[in-house]
Each structure stands twice: as structure tokens, then as C-alpha cells.
């Protein structure tokens with residue numbers, strides 16, 4: 001076994017209580033102790049398959065499974081213990097129960113059409129009433145995003161769409177503290193999702209947990225839950241009433257023993273219904289034989305960090321690790337300078353023998369990755385990402401790569417079939433092309449991606465061609481189905497002619513010709529097409545040695561990408577990220593001052609190189625959310641300025657928790673990058689009282705020697 005458990009850990013590991021709860025600080029060994037508890041059960045003869053460890057993120061599930069192996073459980077045995085998210089467990093139970101697997105809509109963008117359709121219906125119904133009501137119904141993307149966030153919270157609270165006898169929508173909305181329109185829309189959308197056959201029409205994140213909780217709570221049908229003897233829950237602070245229903249039924253089903261651990265200060269998912277008040281006041285109510293046990297020391301880092309965290313959160317934090325954790329502030333002049341300093345520190349870490357894999361750059365928001373990725377590329381350091389997409393793979397950048405390739409007629413500048421396919425998808429998205437989802441699987445697209453010489457046909461035959469009525473009719477058909485429809489049509493024409501009904505055949509043919517010639521496109525689509533034509537003409541007419549950044553700036557303006565982003569993406573933060581990604585992309589070209597052709601080829605080479613570098617070890621670039629539950633020897637937190645962290649417009653308490661999660665990921669070295677102008681430094685950094693923590697922490701470490 002890699003560690004010697006402390007007395008507190010042993011107490012939890014061996015407790016005879018049916019329910020054991022440990023709420024403790026970050027790094028206080030919660031996950032490790034849960035792993036020890038699982039190991040103890042296995043040693044006592046519990047079958048690994050009858051143990052389930054539940055988490056709220058797949059990353060946390062992965063960490064727990066890995067921790068089992070780290071503390072000495074045989075890897076084969078460890079893999080037999082089920083470590084999954086609540087939602088994944090619920091999905092599997094429902095799939096088995098319903099016998100079907102409804103489509104999983106992973107993004108807000110995929111959900112939005114359903115919301116829009118329901119809104120349109122409700123507006124119509126409202127307008128037809130004798131006295132229409134004032135209803136808050138979201139039409140624009142950012143309001144749809146707000147609605148979807150509220151809907152998720154409503155589900156976490158187990159609010160059913162059905163009304164009680166005699167209850168009105170207005171009364172229910174008031175009870176919930178939400179606008180009447182939100183509840184009305186929620187109610188209708190849920191009905192729509194429920195469908196009328198077996199299983200729902202779709203599910204999105206958390207729907208499986210909610211649906212399962214509803215079924216279990218109603219108790220009308222027997223849902224066969226798996227039977228576990230030991231139920232473990234990590235990150236207990238993320239519990240909400242819906243997951244609690246599932247948990248209670250699981251415990252009852254297997255007459256299971258429960259152990260859970262969490263940290264009140266790590267609630268960063270309130271948007272998703274995580275509710276600390278719930279844990280404090282309702283969790284475990286009615287349970288008998290409950291033991292709340294402490295884990296008082298953090299074993300992740302030494303006293304310097306413990307003191308800084310204590311100052312930030314104004315709570316007691318004690319370290320059990322005699323280690324002089326390095327904590328330092330690094331001032332920067334501007335975002336690019338911050339990125340250069342992060343990369344210089346990564347190189348320094350490496351030169352001192354540190355592993356790249358043990359190093360993480362933790363970001364408050366995905367858009368902050370851009371300057372850092374540019375600097376990493378330049379320095380020849382590989383990176384992997386969690387919780388965000390490399391900006392070179394974001395659709396706005398892929399689309400621009402496509403535009404550059406079209407302008408240069410140089411399709412080889414985008415390396416690899418997969419990448420080219422992504423570029424084509426991005427072009428369709430940004431041209432607001434109303435293609436059915438099935439068409440995205442279209443073999444024509446795949447062929448164009450595989451054979452770059454067909455890119456041109458894609459441009460002329462699709463992107464720059466006005467969409468006709470016939471195109472629109474065919475948009476929900478796959479390639480095969482379209483070919484089949486054509487064959488059937490010809491058969492019909494032949495049959496008509498053979499039976500002497502040539503006139504009818506001609507009418508049909510004329511109608512079909514008219515469909516093929518009649519332009520039928522939305523104004524958004526037509527404008528996008530014209531803008532693309534214009535931007536391509538500008539790029540093609542530019543002198544060959546014109547600097548790429550100047551051309552790209554003009555192209556971005558002509559394509560009106562910032563505005564289109566607000567039409568396409570539901571979350572305002574995503575639209576903002578688009579703007580930032582594009583700025584970063586242009587900045588990368590400005591730094592190089594190359595022509596468009598040379599910049600396209602520099603990108604190609606950089607990508608190939610990056611893939612090679614990644615294979616040789618890579619730093620992690622991740623969001624705070626993705627870092628939660630993980631730890632790294634070296635952690636770098638760039639852009640710690642007011643407005644960025646705490647993020648303007650976000651709940652301050654939750655931002656403080658997010659910051660606490662970020663800083664407590666470190667084992668050995670934490671670097672905080674702050675603006676050189678003192679008045680812009682994040683108040684959270686101020687609250688850490690770094691100077692004092694370092695001085696006093698060192699004394700504590702010295703006292704041990």
C-alpha cells in the first residue's frame with residue numbers, strides 16, 4: 001500500500017455504522033479514505049461487483065478508480081468495483097428497464113430547437129386566448145440558455161410538471177419563485193420529451209437521474225435497481241434532491257452500507273442544482289445509525305498552502321504533510337505576457353526534472369487557453385485538454401481554416417481526413433446551413449474530406465449555391481435514401497408513360513424541375529452565403545505577400561462572425577469565447593507576420609508537431625471544473641485579475657469556491673499569475689495573504705526538522 005492510513009482514516013475505513021459521513025477540507029484525503037473503505041470491504045470478503053462508487057463527474061469516477069489501485073488494490077479487482085456518475089448509472093438502469101435508448105442531446109444547441117418549437121406553440125395559444133397573458137418566454141439564445149439552466153435546477157429539486165388538484169400554473173410558479181412562463185414552458189417541454197410511446201423522445205444531461213428518481217418516487221412500476229452491498233459517494237456537496245432519491249432507493253434495495261465524503265466549500269455546480277443547504281438540512285434525515293467522522297488534516301500540500309487556504313476561506317485548515325510547498329506570485333503586463341511566463345515556468349519545471357504530465361495550467365474559462373496554447377506551440381511543449389477544447393479545434397477556427405483553404409485553393413493545408421471533415425462541418429454550421437443531422441453523416445461530406453480536390457466542389461456546389469426547394473426537401477434524407485427516392489421517382493415516371501399518362505409524367509417532371517430551380521433559403525443563410533462570397537473575393541484579390549493577420553481581420557469583419565456567433569450559440573459565454581478565440585487566432589498570425597499561405601502551412605506543421613510532442617508527455621490545460629478532484633505536483637493559475645476571477649457577473653460565493661478548488665489542486669508548487677497593476681489583482685489572491693502564509697508556513701516546516 002502506498003500510504004500509511006491515519007487514525008482518522010482507519011476510523012472511517014473500519015466503522016461499523018451503517019451510514020458514515022465525512023465532510024472535510026480539500027486534500028484532506030476524502031477520496032483516498034473512500035478508496036480505503038472499499039479496499040477494507042473487499043478484504044472482508046465483499047464481492048467487488050457488489051460495491052458501487054458514485055460521483056457527479058466522470059473525471060471524479062476515474063480518479064476514484066485510479067486511487068483504488070494507488071492504495072494497493074489489485075488492478076483487476078479494482079476494475080470490478082463500479083465507479084460511475086449518478087447519471088450514467090441512471091441511464092443504464094433506464095435503458096434496461098425501457099428496452100430502448102432515446103437520443104442523448106448533449107448540447108444546448110441540440111436542445112434549442114425543441115425549446116423554440118414549444119415557445120412558438122405557447123405564444124400562439126396565448127395569442128388566441130381572449131385575454132392573452134404577459135408571459136416570459138425565451139426567444140433569443142441567451143434567454144433560452146437561462147431557461148435551460150433554470151429547468152435543470154427545477155429537475156434537481158424534483159419539481160414535477162404536473163399540477164396538484166386545483167392548483168394553477170401561476171400558483172406553482174410563485175411557490176417555486178420563478179416566472180410563470182418558465183414553469184409553463186418547463187411543463188410543456190417535459191410533456192414533449194415524455195413522448196407517447198415507450199421511453200422519452202430524448203434525454204439530456206441529468207434527465208436520466210431525474211426520470212429514474214420520478215419513477216422510483218412514484219413507485220407505480222417496479223424499476224429493477226441493481227443490488228449493491230456497499231454504496232460510496234464522493235463529492236457529497238453536489239447532492240441534490242433528485243440524486244438523493246436514487247441514493248435512498250439504492251441503499252434500500254441492497255440494504256447497503258453507505259459512506260460519503262464531501263467539502264462544503266467545493267460547491268461550484270449550483271447552476272446544475274448542487275445545493276449545500278440540502279446537504280446541511282435534509283441529507284440523511286431519518287437515517288439511523290449515522291456516524292459523522294472527521295478528517296482534519298490536508299495531506300496534499302504543506303503548511304504554506306494550508307495557511308493560505310485558511311486565510312482565503314476564513315476556516316481552520318491544517319496540513320499533515322511536512323513539505324515546503326512553493327507558493328509564489330508572478331506579475332504580468334498583459335495576457336500574452338502572462339502566457340509567456342506560464343510557459344517559461346513550465347520549461348523551468350521541466351529543467352528541474354519535473355514531469356510535464358504532473359503539471360497543470362488551470363483556467364477560469366476556456367477562452368483563456370488561447371495565448372497559452374500559442375505560447376506552448378511556439379515553445380514546443382505538448383499539451384492535453386480537459387473541460388475545454390483546444391482553440392485550434394473550436395468550430396470558429398476550423399471554419400476560418402476552411403475559408404483560408406478555399407481562398408488559397410490549398411486544401412492540403414488542413415492535415416488529415418478527420419480534421420478536414422470537422423472543417424466541413426464547421427463551415428456548414430457557420431454558414432447557418434439548415435442541414436438535417438443525418439446529412440452531417442453524409443458520405444458526400446466524408447468523400448470531400450478524404451479527397452481534398454473535392455473541397456472545391458463542396459464550396460461551389462453547396463456553400464456558395466443558393467439552397468433550392470429541392471435541397472430543402474432532401475435535407476432529412478441520407479445519401480442512400482436520396483438515391484432511393486430518385487430511383488422511385490424515375491420508376492413512377494416510366495410507369496406513367498408506359499400506361500399512356502405522359503401528360504401526368506411531364507407535370508411531375510416540371511414540378512420537380514421547379515423545385516430544383518426555386519430558391520428557398522432563410523435570410524440568415526442567404527446573407528451568410530453572400531458574405532462568404534465577398535470574403536473569399538477579398539482574400540483572393542489580396543497581394544500574395546499581404547500579412548495574414550490583416551487579411552483575417554478583414555475577413556472576420558466581412559463574415560460578421562461575432563454577430564453570427566450570437567445567433568448560433570445558446571450560452572452567452574460561448575459567444576464571447578468565439579470572439580476571444582478569433583482574436584487569439586489572429587494574434588498568432590500577427591506574431592509570426594507571415595503571408596496567408598505561409599501562415600496556413602505554419603499551422604499545419606505546428607499541428608503535426610503538437611501531436612508528436614503530446615505523445616512524448618504533455619501538460620494539462622483544464623478548467624477548474626475539470627480539475628476538481630484531481631491533484632498535480634505543479635499548478636499554474638494564470639489571469640488572476642478582478643473581472644476574470646472572480647468572473648464578472650457570476651455569484652461571488654461560488655467564485656470563491658471555484659478559486660478554492662483551483663488553488664487546492666497543488667501538491668508541490670503553485671504559481672499565481674497576477675496583473676502588475678496592484679489594483680487589478682484578484683481579491684481572492686489578496687485574501688490568501690501569500691507573504692504571511694509563506695513566512696509562517698516555512699517556520700512550521702523548519703520546526704519539524
Ligand SMILES: Nc1ncnc2c1ncn2[C@@H]1O[C@H](COP(=O)(O)OP(=O)(O)OP(=O)(O)O)[C@@H](O)[C@H]1O
Nearest residue numbers: 003004005006026027028029030031032299300629
Ligand atoms: N494517510 C496518508 N498519508 C499521506 N498522504 C495521504 C494519506 N492519505 C491521503 N494522502 C494523500 O493526500 C492527497 C489528497 O488526498 P485525496 O485526493 O484523497 O483528498 P480529497 O480530500 O479527496 O481531495 P479533494 O477535496 O480535492 O477531492 C493525495 O495525494 C493522497 O495520496
